[in-house]
Amino acid sequence: MPVPESSNFNAQVVRSLPGPEWLRESRLASWEHFARSEMPRESEEIWRYSRIDELDLERYAPCPGGGAGRARVADLPAQLRGLVEAAGPDATVLVSRNGGPGEVVRPQSGLAVGPAPSGPFWQATEPLPVLAGPRADVWTALNGAFVNVPWRVMVAPGVAVGAPLVVVHWVEGAGAAVFPHLEVEVAEGASLQLVEVVASADADLLVVPLAQLGVGPGARLDFGHLQLLGAGAWELGNQVSRVARDATLRSMTVALGGEYARVRTDSVLEGPGGDSELLAAYLGGGQQMHDLRTVQLHAAPRTRSNLLFKGAVANKAHSVYSGLIRVEKGAKGTNAFQTNRNLVLSEGAQADSVPNLEIEDNDVRCSHASAVGPIDESQLFYLESRGVPTSTAELLIALGFLDDVLVRFPARGMRPGLRQAVAAKLSSVGLGERQATMPGTGVLSPDQGGGAGL
Amino acid sequence: MSELVIDGLHARVGRQEILRGIDLRVGSGEVHAVMGPNGSGKSTLSHVIAGRPGYEVTAGTVRLDGVDLLGMRAWQRAQAGLFLALQYPIEVPGVTLVEALSEAFAAMGRDPAQVPALVAAEARSVGFDESFLARALNVDLSGGERKRCEIVQMGAIRPRIAVLDEIDSGLDVDALRAVARRVGELATQAGIGVLAITHYNRLLSELPVSTVHVLSAGRIVASGGPQLALELEGTGYVAYEEEARA
Numbered sequence: 001m002p003v004p005e006s007s008n009f010n011a012q013v014v015r016s017l018p019g020p021e022w023l024r025e026s027r028l029a030s031w032e033h034f035a036r037s038e039m040p041r042e043s044e045e046i047w048r049y050s051r052i053d054e055l056d057l058e059r060y061a062p063c064p065g066g067g068a069g070r071a072r073v074a075d076l077p078a079q080l081r082g083l084v085e086a087a088g089p090d091a092t093v094l095v096s097r098n099g100g101p102g103e104v105v106r107p108q109s110g111l112a113v114g115p116a117p118s119g120p121f122w123q124a125t126e127p128l129p130v131l132a133g134p135r136a137d138v139w140t141a142l143n144g145a146f147v148n149v150p151w152r153v154m155v156a157p158g159v160a161v162g163a164p165l166v167v168v169h170w171v172e173g174a175g176a177a178v179f180p181h182l183e184v185e186v187a188e189g190a191s192l193q194l195v196e197v198v199a200s201a202d203a204d205l206l207v208v209p210l211a212q213l214g215v216g217p218g219a220r221l222d223f224g225h226l227q228l229l230g231a232g233a234w235e236l237g238n239q240v241s242r243v244a245r246d247a248t249l250r251s252m253t254v255a256l257g258g259e260y261a262r263v264r265t266d267s268v269l270e271g272p273g274g275d276s277e278l279l280a281a282y283l284g285g286g287q288q289m290h291d292l293r294t295v296q297l298h299a300a301p302r303t304r305s306n307l308l309f310k311g312a313v314a315n316k317a318h319s320v321y322s323g324l325i326r327v328e329k330g331a332k333g334t335n336a337f338q339t340n341r342n343l344v345l346s347e348g349a350q351a352d353s354v355p356n357l358e359i360e361d362n363d364v365r366c367s368h369a370s371a372v373g374p375i376d377e378s379q380l381f382y383l384e385s386r387g388v389p390t391s392t393a394e395l396l397i398a399l400g401f402l403d404d405v406l407v408r409f410p411a412r413g414m415r416p417g418l419r420q421a422v423a424a425k426l427s428s429v430g431l432g433e434r435q436a437t438m439p440g441t442g443v444l445s446p447d448q449g450g451g452a453g454l
Numbered sequence: 455m456s457e458l459v460i461d462g463l464h465a466r467v468g469r470q471e472i473l474r475g476i477d478l479r480v481g482s483g484e485v486h487a488v489m490g491p492n493g494s495g496k497s498t499l500s501h502v503i504a505g506r507p508g509y510e511v512t513a514g515t516v517r518l519d520g521v522d523l524l525g526m527r528a529w530q531r532a533q534a535g536l537f538l539a540l541q542y543p544i545e546v547p548g549v550t551l552v553e554a555l556s557e558a559f560a561a562m563g564r565d566p567a568q569v570p571a572l573v574a575a576e577a578r579s580v581g582f583d584e585s586f587l588a589r590a591l592n593v594d595l596s597g598g599e600r601k602r603c604e605i606v607q608m609g610a611i612r613p614r615i616a617v618l619d620e621i622d623s624g625l626d627v628d629a630l631r632a633v634a635r636r637v638g639e640l641a642t643q644a645g646i647g648v649l650a651i652t653h654y655n656r657l658l659s660e661l662p663v664s665t666v667h668v669l670s671a672g673r674i675v676a677s678g679g680p681q682l683a684l685e686l687e688g689t690g691y692v693a694y695e696e697e698a699r700a
Contacts, residue, residue: 381506382544382591386607387532387558396557400548400590433561 030144060177066100090163099148110159116152143210155190164193164411171200180209191220202230213241222410229257245271255282262291269303280309281405284317285429294323313349314429338368395432456614463514474672490669500619504538535614539604546591576609597624622657634660655683
C-alpha cells in the first residue's frame with residue numbers, strides 16, 4: 001500500500017519548514033523518497049509481530065521549529081535532569097525539544113556539537129547524507145523530510161574526548177510527531193562516549209529518531225540510546241552505524257518506556273579489522289511492546305561483531321527481537337555472534353525471538369542463540385532460602401538479569417541511575433514487596449507499568 | 455531454646471517415595487549428623503525441610519518451635535529461623551550477597567544497614583575472600599568457595615536451626631577445617647542447632663557432633679553417639695541398607 005494522502009504529512013508542509021537552503025532541498029528529496037515508498041505492513045517479514053498496522057499517521061502532526069523557544073537543561077523534569085547530570089561535572093550536554101533548537105553546555109575541545117552544517121568542522125561542511133541507504137527502513141526517510149534541526153556531532157582526528165556527551169531529545173505535546181536527528185562522525189583515531197536520551201511525559205505522540213554513527217579508521221565510539229518515553233508514546237527509531245578499518249563501536253539500547261517502541265539497529269562493518277559490540281536491555285510492562293530489529297552486516301575481512309540483547313516482559317507486555325547476521329562475499333575471517341535472552345515475568349506476557357544468519361563467505365565464524373523463559377526456579381529458591389520474599393527475589397533476579405548489560409552503559413556515572421530506573425520499573429510492574437533497601441528505588445517515580453517511570 | 459521436630463515425614467518425587475518415615479529432633483546448640491549412602495534420601499530430606507519445590511510431602515510434620523513449616527514457602531521458613539546450606543549453591547547472576555541478605559534482613563524487620571559489616575566479619579572468620587563479596591552470588595566461585603560463602607551467610611543470618619547439606623563435599627582439608635570450625639562456633643557460641651547431612655565422616659572429626667543418625671532407604675535406621683560414625687567407617691552402610699529394606 002502506498003503512503004496515504006495526508007493533511008499533516010505532505011510536500012507543502014515539508015516546504016514550509018524553516019532552515020537553510022540545503023536542508024530544505026534535502027527534506028524534499030527525503031519526502032519524495034518516502035512518498036514513493038510502500039507503507040510497511042505486518043505481513044512483511046521485517047514487520048512481523050509488530051504493531052505497525054495500528055499506526056495512523058493522521059493522529060499526529062509535525063511541530064515546525066520544535067515548539068516554544070530554545071530548550072534548556074534547566075527545563076527538564078528533575079528526575080531526568082538528575083540522571084543526565086550524573087554523567088559527570090565535565091560532561092557536555094545538548095538538550096533539544098521536539099527536535100528543535102537547543103542548548104549545549106560545557107563544550108569540550110575537539111568536540112563539535114551543533115546544527116549541521118556549522119563550523120568550525122575539520123571536514124567539509126557538506127551535510128551527511130540524510131538517507132541512510134537501502135538498509136534502513138522507510139522511517140529514516142520520514143525523519144529526513146520533517147527533521148527540524150539535524151544535530152551533528154564531530155570529533156577531530158586523534159582527539160580522545162575526556163567526558164561523555166549527553167544528547168537529550170525531550171519530546172512533548174499530545175499529537176506531536178517528532179523527528180530527532182543525530183549525525184555523528186568520530187574521525188580517525190579519535191574516541192567519544194555519547195549517550196542519546198529520548199524522553200517524554202505520558203502523552204499520545206510519535207517519535208521517529210534517526211542516529212547515524214560514523215566511526216573512522218582506528219576510532220572508537222561508545223554509544224548509548226536511552227529510551228524513557230512516557231505511556232502512550234510510539235517510537236519508530238533507526239540507528240545506523242558505519243565502522244571503518246580497525247575502528248570500534250560499542251552500542252547499547254536501553255528501552256523502558258513507550259507504548260510501542262521499535263528500534264532498528266544496523267551496524268555495517270566497512271573496513272578490515274572493524275569491531276562492533278551491540279547491546280540492549282529492555283523491560284516492558286502493562287500493554288507495552290518493545291520491538292528490536294538488528295542487522296550485523298560484515299562487508300570487510302577480519303571484522304567482528306558481538307550482539308547481546310536481553311529483555312524482560314511483565315503483565316501483558318510483548319517484546320520482539322529479530323536479528324540478522326549477514327556476511328558478504330569476501331568478508332573472510334569474520335567473527336559474528338548474536339545472543340538474545342528473554343525473561344517472561346508474567347503469564348500474560350510474551351517475548352518473540354527470531355535470529356537469522358546469511359553467510360556468503362565460508363571462512364567465517366558465526367553463532368546465534370536465543371532463549372525465552374520464566375525466572376529460574378532454583379535461583380528463586382536459593383534467594384528464598386535466605387529469607388528473601390518471593391516477589392522481592394523475583395525483582396532481584398530480573399534486575400540482575402538486565403544489569404549484566406546495564407553495567408556496560410557508556411557513561412559510567414549514569415549507571416546507578418539507570419539501575420534505579422530499572423528497579424523502579426520492576427516495582428511498577430508488580431515485582432518486589434517493599435522498596436526501602438533497593439538501592440535508590442524511588443528516585444524515578446513508579447508508574448502503572450506503561451511508561452519509563454519518569 | 456529452639457527445637458526442630460520432624461515426625462513421621464514421608465515425601466516423594468513424582469511417584470517415587472524417597473522419605474519413608476523420618477523422626478528427628480534438633481535443639482539449640484546441638485550438632486546432629488545424618489549419614490547415609492548415595493540415594494538414601496539425604497538431599498531430599500534437606501530440601502523438604504527447607505521447602506524446595508518439586509517434592510510432595512505425603513505424611514508427617516516438620517515443626518520449628520511448634521510452628522508447622524510444611525505449609526510455608528521457603529522464605530517464610532527462613533524467616534521462622536531455618537537456614538539451608540545447599541550441597542550445590544546456585545549461581546544468581548547480577549545479585550550480590552549483600553543485596554540478597556539486605557532484602558532478607560529488611561523483610562525480617564532487621565536493619566539491612568548492618569549487612570555489609572556482618573558479612574565482611576563472617577567472611578574473615580571462614581577465610582572467604584572479601585573481594586568475592588562484590589560479585590554475583592556464587593558466580594565464578596569454585597565449589598569450595600561456594601561452601602564457605604554458605605557459612606558466611608549462615609553466620610550473618612544467625613538462624614535458629616541450620617541444615618547443612620553435604621557442606622564437606624568439594625572442600626580441601628584446610629577449607630573443611632575452616633568451615634567446620636566456624637559451624638562449631640556458631641553452634642556452641644551462638645546456640646544454632648545444626649543438622650549436618652554428610653556422606654563421609656571426615657566432617658565429623660572436625661565438628662562437635664552430639665548425635666549421629668544413619669539414613670538408609672528413606673528411614674533413620676540407627677542413632678547414637680559419635681562412635682557410630684566410626685563404626686560405619688569399618689562396616690559401611692551395607693548392614694543398614696538390608697535392615698532398611700527389610
